[in-house]
Amino acid sequence: MNFAIADDHGIFRSGLKLILHDLYPDCEIQEAAQGDEVLEILKNHDDIELLLLDLRMPESSGVSLLQQCREQFPEVPCMVVSASEELTVMQSALQNGAIGYIPKSSSNSEIAEAIKKVMSGDVYIPPQLKSVKRGDQTLNINLTPRQLEVLGLLAEGMSNKQIGNQLHIAPGTIKAHIAAIFRELESVNRTQAVRRARELHLL
Incomplete structure (x- = not known):
């Protein structure tokens, strides 16, 4: 070894x-x-x-x-x-x-x-990357490196297809990553997820 x-x-x-x-x-x-x-x-x-x-x-x-x-x-x-x-x-x-x-x-x-x-x-x-403070509240953010990549591309306004082409991953996998991002950031759509990610200095 x-x-x-x-x-x-x-x-x-x-x-x-x-x-x-x-x-x-x-x-x-x-x-x-x-x-x-x-x-x-x-x-x-x-x-x-x-x-x-x-x-x-x-x-x-x-x-x-x-x-x-x-x-x-x-x-x-x-x-x-x-x-x-x-x-x-x-x-x-x-x-x-x-x-x-x-x-x-x-x-x-x-x-x-x-x-x-x-x-x-x-x-x-x-x-430090999982636990981020927002005001007096501590949020436990548990995003994988790949999900952080997807989040960054969402912030650039890319569609699912564009993200798939960029990262060479299947449409179903992209949807799973985005669902995880929404869940972790307590968001219901892309705009809200990106806004919260910026508030938490993840972007």
Whole structure:
């Protein structure tokens, strides 16, 4: 089992290595401290089972490195580990192909649980993205990365057919995603769903 950690802070890389070795004692771990090293590791190791990627690294900006990894090595699952807890940053990472997002403020046990979840084939969505405050009320928003993508396209005014063409998914699947979006955002139509999503800073 082979992992890759991409973070320009050596202390944090060491912490992630300890967590990985605790979960998978016999695993191998490749390390990168800057953007170009990440791509080189993925090029030279075709057995990487998970890339843990910081969004802020030398020679990379925002989600650009994530996009490069997903475009050049789509078979490698990537989970973002970042100091940013901004909802828009989390959403952007998930929309650009990350299978999870771990804030660096998370405890070791939370990071371990997130890693186990994505290694089992699931997507890890941080609590910060699920629970959003509106006034004095806390709303538990539980939208998958794909549903967030659909929501973004709804906000652009796309029809079901256009969304299907854009995301390469069947009409029935689109309807199911939209129904889930309406349910989570307590909406009865597209306009209301988009308005509430903007109020909650999901868009």
